[in-house]
Amino acid sequence: MATxxxxxxxxxxxxxxxxxxxxxxxxALTKRITEAYGPSGYEQGVRELIRDEIKGFADExxxxxxxxxxxxKKGTGPTPRKxxxxxxxxxxxxxxxxxxxxxxxARFAPIGGVYPLTxxxxxxxxxNGVVGVFGREIKDSxxxxxxxxxxxxxxxxxxKDDAPVGVGDPAGFWRDFSDLGNRIVSKAMxxxxxCVVLIEVLKQLKKSPHDVYFVFTVxxxxxxxxxxxxxxxxxxDLAIAVDVTGTGDTPEANTMAVQLGKxxxxxxxxxxxxxxxxxxxxxxETAKEAKIPxxxxxxxxxxxxxMAMQTTREGVPAGCLSVPTRYVHTPSEMIDFNDLQxxxxxxxxxLGKQIxxx
Amino acid sequence: MLLEKLSxxxxxxxxxGEVREILIDAVKDHVDExxxxxxxxxxxxKKAKGARARKPLxxxxxxxxxxxxxxxxxxDSNGYLRFDPVGGIDxxxxxxxxxxxxxxxxxxxxxxxxxxxxKASERQQVLETDALTIDIGAKSKxxxxxxxxxxxxxxxxxxxxxxxTDCVKGKALDDRAGCAALVEILKxxxxxxxxxxxxxxxxxxxxxxxxxAYAIEPTYAFALEGTVCDDSPKKKDVSPVTRVGGGPAITFxxxxxxxxxxxxxxxxETARENKIPxxxxxxxxxGTDAGRITLVKEGVPSVAVxxxxxxxxxxxxxxxxxxxxxxxxxxxxxxxxxxxx
Numbered sequence: 201m202a203t204x205x206x207x208x209x210x211x212x213x214x215x216x217x218x219x220x221x222x223x224x225x226x227x228a229l230t231k232r233i234t235e236a237y238g239p240s241g242y243e244q245g246v247r248e249l250i251r252d253e254i255k256g257f258a259d260e261x262x263x264x265x266x267x268x269x270x271x272x273k274k275g276t277g278p279t280p281r282k283x284x285x286x287x288x289x290x291x292x293x294x295x296x297x298x299x300x301x302x303x304x305x306a307r308f309a310p311i312g313g314v315y316p317l318t319x320x321x322x323x324x325x326x327x328n329g330v331v332g333v334f335g336r337e338i339k340d341s342x343x344x345x346x347x348x349x350x351x352x353x354x355x356x357x358x359x360k361d362d363a364p365v366g367v368g369d370p371a372g373f374w375r376d377f378s379d380l381g382n383r384i385v386s387k388a389m390x391x392x393x394x395c396v397v398l399i400e401v402l403k404q405l406k407k408s409p410h411d412v413y414f415v416f417t418v419x420x421x422x423x424x425x426x427x428x429x430x431x432x433x434x435x436x437d438l439a440i441a442v443d444v445t446g447t448g449d450t451p452e453a454n455t456m457a458v459q460l461g462k463x464x465x466x467x468x469x470x471x472x473x474x475x476x477x478x479x480x481x482x483x484x485e486t487a488k489e490a491k492i493p494x495x496x497x498x499x500x501x502x503x504x505x506x507m508a509m510q511t512t513r514e515g516v517p518a519g520c521l522s523v524p525t526r527y528v529h530t531p532s533e534m535i536d537f538n539d540l541q542x543x544x545x546x547x548x549x550x551l552g553k554q555i556x557x558x
Numbered sequence: 559m560l561l562e563k564l565s566x567x568x569x570x571x572x573x574x575g576e577v578r579e580i581l582i583d584a585v586k587d588h589v590d591e592x593x594x595x596x597x598x599x600x601x602x603x604k605k606a607k608g609a610r611a612r613k614p615l616x617x618x619x620x621x622x623x624x625x626x627x628x629x630x631x632x633x634d635s636n637g638y639l640r641f642d643p644v645g646g647i648d649x650x651x652x653x654x655x656x657x658x659x660x661x662x663x664x665x666x667x668x669x670x671x672x673x674x675x676x677k678a679s680e681r682q683q684v685l686e687t688d689a690l691t692i693d694i695g696a697k698s699k700x701x702x703x704x705x706x707x708x709x710x711x712x713x714x715x716x717x718x719x720x721x722x723t724d725c726v727k728g729k730a731l732d733d734r735a736g737c738a739a740l741v742e743i744l745k746x747x748x749x750x751x752x753x754x755x756x757x758x759x760x761x762x763x764x765x766x767x768x769x770x771a772y773a774i775e776p777t778y779a780f781a782l783e784g785t786v787c788d789d790s791p792k793k794k795d796v797s798p799v800t801r802v803g804g805g806p807a808i809t810f811x812x813x814x815x816x817x818x819x820x821x822x823x824x825x826x827e828t829a830r831e832n833k834i835p836x837x838x839x840x841x842x843x844x845g846t847d848a849g850r851i852t853l854v855k856e857g858v859p860s861v862a863v864x865x866x867x868x869x870x871x872x873x874x875x876x877x878x879x880x881x882x883x884x885x886x887x888x889x890x891x892x893x894x895x896x897x898x899x
Contacts, residue, residue: 241811241817242819264856265858265859266857268857296810296811296842298840298841299840302795303795309841311842349796367840368810422816429854429856430856432855433856
């Protein structure tokens with residue numbers, strides 16, 4: 201197993217022009233995809249970015265009724281070919297405005313699992329580009345007991361009438377990408393990093409014996425809704441979600457045997473699913489063959505699109521490849537760049553070979 | 559008035575027959591066909607009329623027939639009845655209420671200890687459902703067993719009436735208001751196949767809507783509801799969820815659904831063009847049939863729109879007749895435009 205290397209260069213100070221500043225192309229792609237706006241239900245922008253990115257690499261690309269982007273790469277094996285579905289979700293957690301008060305401050309409800317602790321002083325961004333700051337009611341509450349109904353968004357307005365956003369407008373966290381060398385940080389790594397993996401796998405996969413469906417799903421953070429309907433449509437024989445998972449490698453963290461830089465994490469179980477043992481083994485065996493570091497993951501809270509895919513129709517063998525991520529569901533989610541590259545490598549190796557599940 | 563008849567009818571989740579009969583009578587002359595499915599949904603279909611849509615389009619409107627209520631679980635040795643709630647009920651709204659039990663409408667009282675006998679500590683207590691009993695005036699367990707069976711449903715003994723100049727009060731306005739509105743909407747013609755579905759078992763998890771949508775495979779779906787209303791004065795400048803008299807409330811998001819933005823915009827634009835008052839449901843709370851319909855098969859873009867209803871999930875709720883009429887007006891104007899999405 202690989203260990204994380206020390207950063208080999210200083211972080212870039214100016215990330216605005218990743219191409220000219222010599223940023224690694226995979227980092228530049230990650231920056232573009234993670235910085236895009238796309239809270240659950242409002243993934244259009246992310247979808248268009250991805251659609252552009254994968255142009256020419258898939259045999260067929262379509263968008264379904266709920267907005268899932270489904271790209272099919274035809275297999276080269278004899279028919280009937282197995283259908284393999286990969287899913288990564290395009291949506292990110294966020295907030296949605298429920299009220300604008302007389303002075304122009306917005307009250308909001310969460311979209312997905314938003315921790316009040318992560319909000320105060322942070323910024324969010326609306327579809328129209330408006331940036332807001334999360335403020336809190338100071339009177340009668342301390343910083344440690346902040347709840348969502350004691351927070352508000354300040355969009356720089358002075359009254360209800362000049363507020364540049366309205367009731368029902370969603371916003372995502374607003375934080376730009378930072379390159380720390382081996383470690384990279386951004387908002388919405390959950391799960392744009394999964395989208396980056398799928399994009400790269402689609403580009404790098406020369407041929408597969410199987411029909412591979414690269415599905416960029418919507419509304420995962422509010423209940424795996426896009427995966428529920430897209431899996432019904434695709435009817436896969438094998439399904440793998442690519443998502444983030446937590447780690448146990450920070451000071452006084454909860455016990456968890458997943459660390460940044462130790463390779464992609466192969467899910468054994470989480471709060472919503474038990475990975476099919478054959479899928480888990482397929483991923484682990486392939487990693488061993490290809491000499492790719494990996495670790496097993498047991499996650500006590502949360503789940504992924506794999507749960508929805510596993511239980512569609514008559515049931516599908518399903519698993520999940522996770523990119524270990526620190527500070528999940530905050531505006532600064534951190535991953536290891538080697539883990540990202542190894543996740544891509546592992547999936548390319550899995551899809552390139554004849555899969556037998558037994 | 560159909561809403562009055564529907565509100566007074568008794569139909570706790572799983573036992574919607576009486577409500578369904580009223581609705582069959584009300585719609586049968588206005589639709590091309592109707593059927594009752596395995597779970598008890600009433601599915602009425604109106605075939606496309608007039609200028610056809612470019613592509614085959616099926617639009618599903620759902621309103622649920624069932625109401626929250628109680629189910630009898632046990633006869634106490636002294637003839638009192640124990641019960642479980644069916645659907646979401648705050649135990650505090652049950653105290654001292656009268657109910658009607660079973661087919662024979664056996665009257666009962668959810669009795670509480672009189673204030674004279676309450677200890678100081680008891681006055682601070684909230685009684686949970688399992689601490690409450692229904693008194694049907696039985697002399698003994700055997701007497702009670704002769705009147706009421708385990709598994710019988712109980713409904714609140716509330717009679718519908720007008721209140722104030724524009725409002726009505728009654729039980730089960732969530733969602734008999736949606737049912738009554740759907741009946742009116744079904745009296746018009748539309749340029750696509752319209753499925754008016756009066757659903758069963760919404761209050762216990764939108765179970766009817768799920769199977770109805772599975773059969774229909776709609777292109778788009780609307781849930782018509784009676785929704786949470788919380789418009790009493792607030793200490794600080796925060797939103798009411800909805801306001802009585804503010805027009806139909808459009809849901810942009812609740813716990814079950816992120817409404818399809820095209821459908822939200824369609825409703826908002828239609829309301830503006832036709833000067834129909836409207837409001838947003840200004841909280842992300844609760845769930846509706848739309849949340850289950852949206853997940854059926856390959857997915858159904860959906861939205862919920864509702865009559866603001868005070869005191870829902872209690873023995874008596876209240877709504878504005880103008881809001882109710884405006885929900886009907888809004889849907890009748892908005893629906894034909896669905897074909898242009």
